[in-house]
Amino acid sequence: MSDPDFDTDGESTVLSVSDRVAAEALIVDVGAYEGPLDLLLTLSRTQKVDLRQISILALAEQYLAFVDKAKELRLELAADYLVMAAWLAFLKSRLLLPPDPQEDGPSGEELAAHLAFQLERLAAMRDVAAKLMGRDQLGRDFFARGITEDVQRVRKITYTASLLDLMQGYARIRTKDDFRPFVMDREAVMTMEQALDRMRGMIGFAGDWTDLSSYLPDGWNSDSVRTRSSTAATFAASLELVKEGKIEIRQGDMFAPIQVRKRADPDGKT
Amino acid sequence: MAKPENDSLFEAPPMGEQERMVEAILFASADPVSLKELIGRMPHGSDPAEAIVYLRKKYEGRGVHLVKIEDAYAFRTAPDLGFLMQKETVEVRKLSRAAIETLAIVAYHQPVTRAEIEEIRGVSVSRGTIDQLIDMEWVRFGRRRMTPGRPATFVVTQEFLDHFGLENSRDLPGLKELRAAGLLENRPPPGTEVLDDEDDADDDQVEMFEEGTE
Amino acid sequence: MAKPENDSLFEAPPMGEQERMVEAILFASADPVSLKELIGRMPHGSDPAEAIVYLRKKYEGRGVHLVKIEDAYAFRTAPDLGFLMQKETVEVRKLSRAAIETLAIVAYHQPVTRAEIEEIRGVSVSRGTIDQLIDMEWVRFGRRRMTPGRPATFVVTQEFLDHFGLENSRDLPGLKELRAAGLLENRPPPGTEVLDDEDDADDDQVEMFEEGTE
Numbered sequence: 001m002s003d004p005d006f007d008t009d010g011e012s013t014v015l016s017v018s019d020r021v022a023a024e025a026l027i028v029d030v031g032a033y034e035g036p037l038d039l040l041l042t043l044s045r046t047q048k049v050d051l052r053q054i055s056i057l058a059l060a061e062q063y064l065a066f067v068d069k070a071k072e073l074r075l076e077l078a079a080d081y082l083v084m085a086a087w088l089a090f091l092k093s094r095l096l097l098p099p100d101p102q103e104d105g106p107s108g109e110e111l112a113a114h115l116a117f118q119l120e121r122l123a124a125m126r127d128v129a130a131k132l133m134g135r136d137q138l139g140r141d142f143f144a145r146g147i148t149e150d151v152q153r154v155r156k157i158t159y160t161a162s163l164l165d166l167m168q169g170y171a172r173i174r175t176k177d178d179f180r181p182f183v184m185d186r187e188a189v190m191t192m193e194q195a196l197d198r199m200r201g202m203i204g205f206a207g208d209w210t211d212l213s214s215y216l217p218d219g220w221n222s223d224s225v226r227t228r229s230s231t232a233a234t235f236a237a238s239l240e241l242v243k244e245g246k247i248e249i250r251q252g253d254m255f256a257p258i259q260v261r262k263r264a265d266p267d268g269k270t
Numbered sequence: 271m272a273k274p275e276n277d278s279l280f281e282a283p284p285m286g287e288q289e290r291m292v293e294a295i296l297f298a299s300a301d302p303v304s305l306k307e308l309i310g311r312m313p314h315g316s317d318p319a320e321a322i323v324y325l326r327k328k329y330e331g332r333g334v335h336l337v338k339i340e341d342a343y344a345f346r347t348a349p350d351l352g353f354l355m356q357k358e359t360v361e362v363r364k365l366s367r368a369a370i371e372t373l374a375i376v377a378y379h380q381p382v383t384r385a386e387i388e389e390i391r392g393v394s395v396s397r398g399t400i401d402q403l404i405d406m407e408w409v410r411f412g413r414r415r416m417t418p419g420r421p422a423t424f425v426v427t428q429e430f431l432d433h434f435g436l437e438n439s440r441d442l443p444g445l446k447e448l449r450a451a452g453l454l455e456n457r458p459p460p461g462t463e464v465l466d467d468e469d470d471a472d473d474d475q476v477e478m479f480e481e482g483t484e
Numbered sequence: 485m486a487k488p489e490n491d492s493l494f495e496a497p498p499m500g501e502q503e504r505m506v507e508a509i510l511f512a513s514a515d516p517v518s519l520k521e522l523i524g525r526m527p528h529g530s531d532p533a534e535a536i537v538y539l540r541k542k543y544e545g546r547g548v549h550l551v552k553i554e555d556a557y558a559f560r561t562a563p564d565l566g567f568l569m570q571k572e573t574v575e576v577r578k579l580s581r582a583a584i585e586t587l588a589i590v591a592y593h594q595p596v597t598r599a600e601i602e603e604i605r606g607v608s609v610s611r612g613t614i615d616q617l618i619d620m621e622w623v624r625f626g627r628r629r630m631t632p633g634r635p636a637t638f639v640v641t642q643e644f645l646d647h648f649g650l651e652n653s654r655d656l657p658g659l660k661e662l663r664a665a666g667l668l669e670n671r672p673p674p675g676t677e678v679l680d681d682e683d684d685a686d687d688d689q690v691e692m693f694e695e696g697t698e
Contacts, residue, residue, distance in 0.1 A: 037392025106460030129374035131443040139360040141352035143512035149298035161579040170588035293547030294565040333507030347508040
């Protein structure tokens with residue numbers, strides 16, 4: 001805030017000391033008002049009448065005087081104070097001049113009535129706010145329980161099952177026992193019977209030594225599990241055929257290929 | 271341990287027992303306990319609402335009262351004995367004038383939008399003011415207003431009512447007088463009526479307000 | 485400490501008032517309050533010890549009691565109402581597949597040992613699964629089997645029969661049908677004895693067991 005005494009500007013000295021005291025008594029600090037409506041409400045209280053009977057015209061004049069003084073004191077005024085000043089000046093002219101029938105819009109009286117309503121409403125809110133804060137308050141005037149007990153949230157889970165669940169569960173185990181091995185093993189297991197069937201059909205055409213591995217069926221030498229299973233089955237089947245006297249079997253060396261050939265007929269036929 | 275909740279085969283406990291139960295549950299909690307929760311926690315078939323009537327009478331004039339806050343109940347010490355409780359007094363955060371006024375406006379005009387609060391106070395409401403009230407759990411968001419922009423509304427909470435010893439927001443001091451004086455109406459400034467008549471914004475607001483406070 | 489010199493001009497409040505005061509202080513305090521502190525907080529000349537006697541009587545048989553903890557006093561929930569401080573939410577869940585299968589095996593093959601259950605299911609049975617069934621009171625321990633190692637056996641309970649609406653385990657529906665379908669044939673692993681009927685005391689159980697496995 002600028003102090004007029006130290007102002008180099010000549011116009012500030014125009015204010016007499018008493019003027020200044022009067023102005024400061026009114027103004028003190030613009031920051032103390034929460035906006036123009038607050039200021040207007042404060043000013044209206046000086047009329048010491050019921051807000052409903054307040055003279056808006058007088059109030060407008062007081063406000064404009066306040067703004068003028070504040071300007072003289074070079075107080076920083078927020079824009080909304082100036083907007084309100086302009087609006088009140090307009091309202092004042094409306095209230096003072098006879099209504100212009102050509103002009104649209106609300107009359108000065110309507111505008112004044114609304115301003116009076118706003119002031120009354122704000123005053124009422126201040127009043128009830130004070131009443132509210134004046135009430136007995138929790139933790140100040142009355143108190144809640146000091147020792148509280150937490151409510152334990154116990155989640156109780158009950159399990160249930162129906163007779164059908166039970167039956168199905170049981171049937172599931174039993175069926176699993178009976179059929180599961182077949183279902184499980186069919187994919188990658190070749191049985192000796194399968195190999196035997198296969199070899200019986202093929203052996204008639206093998207007059208000379210042939211690698212056992214060539215008897216493996218198509219698609220059974222692709223992955224190791226299937227290869228192992230089919231090799232074992234085929235080997236077992238070939239031993240069975242040797243036992244039956246249908247073929248001969250030989251292996252040249254350790255880990256050398258196993259070879260089989262059709263055994264010459266005792267009759268001498270090949 | 272008793273497991274009364276499932277025992278619908280058994281009769282509800284005698285009313286004297288139910289009183290004891292309500293008493294124990296409410297004593298154990300610092301916060302109000304809703305009737306619904308009481309029903310949920312008490313044995314099947316209990317009627318805590320009736321038990322509360324008796325219990326309330328029993329505590330009349332005592333050092334501790336049974337108070338009602340909306341649909342919930344709590345024990346609170348009698349306000350005239352507050353002077354004994356310096357030790358328990360909690361420092362309530364000092365509220366600014368702006369916060370106190372905003373709180374009052376929310377309480378008396380709820381549900382109220384930020385623009386309406388600003389219109390009533392004649393200044394813009396800083397974000398922090400409403401945040402502070404929400405933080406204190408005295409104010410919360412209400413339904414959005416069905417007007418253009420669908421602005422958020424604010425309403426007061428059960429904690430607010432509890433704090434100020436109000437059974438519900440109808441009991442706000444001076445509410446009837448304010449309404450009778452027309453000071454709770456949302457009166458648009460002259461010259462803006464045309465705009466407001468276009469949509470039913472006004473009707474909606476009045477209706478919502480009445481719903482919230484009646 | 486009270487400042488008795490200021491209060492000495494006034495008489496002590498009537499006993500009824502003192503009771504209210506003690507009641508409010510004990511209610512609001514976070515800790516038990518000693519007699520000394522009560523004296524310090526109450527108006528000069530008060531006799532909280534006497535007030536406590538009356539107050540204690542007033543709370544006898546109520547939902548909360550006034551109790552003495554060492555040299556201090558506090559309100560506490562009546563011990564018989566402790567169950568109200570728990571909020572039980574009951575959640576019904578389906579039994580796991582493992583549990584149902586184990587249960588079915590016990591029902592059809594009782595008395596059955598854990599090894600037998602495992603043999604029938606083809607997988608090992610976790611301790612937890614049987615514990616759960618015992619916990620539910622659907623399965624209980626039967627007599628020990630009179631075989632080497634004297635393994636424990638499991639049988640179904642009356643609660644199990646009640647739950648499934650069975651008069652006895654022989655009524656398990658589908659038993660005959662299952663047997664007719666050859667699904668109940670209990671093939672012991674090669675090299676094990678079919679059954680142990682060495683113990684006559686087991687008669688009843690063996691009978692049931694055999695019936696279930698024949």
